[in-house]
Amino acid sequence: MKPFFYRPKNAWVGDVIPYYEDGEFKLFYLHGWRGNAREGLPHGWHLIGTNDFREYREYGAIDIHGGTGHVLKVGDIYHLFYCIFPEGKQLVCHATGADLMNWTPIPEDTFSADDQIYELSDWRDPFVFWNQEEGQYWMLLAAMAKGPSSRKGCVALLTSQDLRKWAYRQPLYAPNLHVGAHECPDMFRLGDWWYLIYSNYTDRFGTFYRMSRSLDGPWITPKVDTFDGRAFYAAKSVSDGQNRYLFGWNPTKNENLFGWNPPKYAGKDYHTWDWGGNLIVHEIFQRPDGTLAVKVPDAVNQAFTVEQPLHLHAITGEWTNTVSDEYECDSPYAFAASLSAEELPDRCKLSADIRFSEHTQGIGVMLRAGIGLDAAYYVTLEPQRKRMTFRGPIMQSEEGGKTFPYEVELERPIELQPEHEYKVIIFIDGSICEVYFNGEVAMSARMYDIERGKFSLFVSQGSACFKHVRLETQRHED
Template identity: 35%
Template sequence: MNQRGFFRPPQAWVGDVIPWQEDGTFHLFYLHESRQVPKVGMPWHRVVSDDLVDFRAMGIALASGGPDSPDFNVYTGSIVVDDDGVHHVFYTGQNPDRRGADGLPLQLVLHATSRDGMDTWERHPEHSFGATPGYETADWRDPYVFRDADAGVWRMLVTARHVEGPARRRGVIAQCVSHDLRTWEPVEPFWDPRRYLAHECPEVFEWNGWWYLVWSEFSDSFTTRYRISRDLHGPWRVPENDTIDGRAYYAAKSAARGDRRFFFGWISTREGDTDDGAWQWAGTLAVLEAEQNTDGTLRFRPPRELAATFDDRIAALTSGAVLSAPDGYADLILPEDAPRSFRVDARFDIAPNTTECGLLLRATADGDQAYALRLEPKRGRLVFDRWPRLTTGGEQWQISGDVPFAVELERPVALPPGEHRLEVIVDGDLCVATVDDAVSLSTRLYDRTAGHVGAFVGEGTVIVTDLVVSAPGAADEARPRVPVPLATTA
């Protein structure tokens, strides 16, 4: 993996990202997961970028407090800057040896400040506090602080759980307010739908007259969701498609630059680096850009700056190839082997009543074995699939052919007859697909490391009006790297 547009530290993985944008530079703090056993304590690290293509690692930002500290593990939080230009970080502290009233590892909100542009942080243990009455002591994390100018207060949203109620529905976004960023007073919950186990990594922001509430949940699904409202205090409306990506993309939080807003999450790894391995916590930093629809809902795709780096066209089909199989299957496989990192930009004119069509990645020359990104107009979705699928034994029926796609790797998308665009960026074992510049699906590609690109149709007709495969070109490799400032001032 060349890390263009993505980031993973050597011998470690990216957990939850805490993004902060200042003076045009993105400062991306993240939970640095080493997967060492025994555990060594979770620190925050920082990377910076001004173009979201190249990232510069800055090392440890907020170290583990040590084995006897309440913040042995430095978990997710947020950053703000006050009127004096002082940066404040609020974060979760957890030590598995410190137990709360419920007998589980205690979680606390902790505070630190920086007066040198976020290069160093001074901890303020006297400002620490745990769950307020009515909430479980082991779930009090991910503080998100923002300024409510209308009310003249700072607000803190906290991932919490009620002490009573059905165990799977106690999740709540608790709320505290402050006038000085030092003492906090509990107030009514910010959002209390009694809907999920927990609402991790919450954030709220205003954008062009709309308010957005974003959080990640892991009870009904493992994904990042959002709600919209015309008012900070709701009511919050559920968009028709309320997820940012699929199962593999988690804990996404955002930062704006100008009128552009970017979401920073991680693409999960799989155990054993295999397609059938269980999803793991943490992975590779990946960026999605959000754009607004007129009704306030959002569409998502990778930043255009990343797509622009794939400027070496290595294969193309622009003659308008027709794939027709009214009651069968047809495909077209490009003769060139795709490199390890590549981009596909395809446009399909889908005929009415077509069951499926899409792209094959890392396919054999006959197209029989491949990863597949399948558009299903009748079901209104994009799914990720592969063949061969998992084999559980030597008999004919011991192949999971009854699993119609990779579980949890599906995205709802409207696919009426007509032209639709499917863009795919592959970098090593990473894959990010986008339909119509609006719906994204991220995943991993482990088992198949090479092969061809192709297009296919099943039970219908599609015209492949354009299909271009590009690699990172020499022009991108030679482009000057703009120095990124190590620190900025407010």
């Protein structure tokens, strides 16, 4: 069964370069073969197309061998900018084409950092757009600014009249926050606001955004400045003229790079996050105050419409079930959980509307749970800490408690108020877990070591009501 969240056969999705044309999202991406590479296999940039984020047309490899970049069309000519890494250098390259599959590199347009404003070490991931206000093209780059501190990561700025000769300018955004370059920069405008997106892997790991009323700044950091957590990276966006979508990847966990996975633990859940994985698409929308949020794209949400039986019974605590899809529990001083009679399908959608009382410590769901409730993946809303967390089974064991160095594996900041109703939607596709909270917060995760199990609702030291609890799968023909 091919994955619902796209991944090429025997390979992985790296950074996505999205382009929209003729009713289809044309998604260039870095094709990662890893250990499956063999001589003669196409590598570098590949192209897929979709109009619903459910089915993908594979156009195949294009003759571009390099890192992340950007595609735009000027008149009848397509322009592709990308980066290469010869002998440890980082260079920006330019190619043109009459269509999206056939490209002619222009070697004389290749250039590096200037070594005056920017360090030569980092010079990649070009993003190009027409600045109407200035009447010239702007190029943004992942770079390192000159300076005494190691925190030199920045978004570099260059300008051009012809897309061939570029003038170096002072960084667009250089906040001295990150030791690493601001990767995969992206920019767009919604209403009165400009938005700058970039990804970073030092200090904090994720895809961030900044907002400004002007391209000249200042670039404001919103209260929640990320779109997703640790398991979503290198995201870039594109609009179809009505909605804007964010394309990133959910990394796999195939290596135990630093040996943090406990020696006695045979699974993969606590391996290192890899580069590349499966394609994940979030829909971006703008709140009234100008800040951004993400939700599941409608087409993805509507792919799961076949309701499956789901019967839960109490394991600990007192649970009431007066309506078929509604469960209540009052457990102010203890942990209480109910468990489904049915095992979860390998691919499914789970959803519930959750309301809790004041002073409740935790509410949530367990995925692939066993009878003892210790072997499970926990998605927890924590009102006192204003966050949503993801924890795997090792956290419930004594060995894990001694060995695992963190309290939680993944978390997202959220606002939680007692007696308010919040919707949680969870998509499972093999090892992939995608959680959406209240139509505005996303949390990506991976679940490797427990492949089968049941569904559980739980309350920790409080009271909660779970309404419209549903398990849904795709139609058979999907």
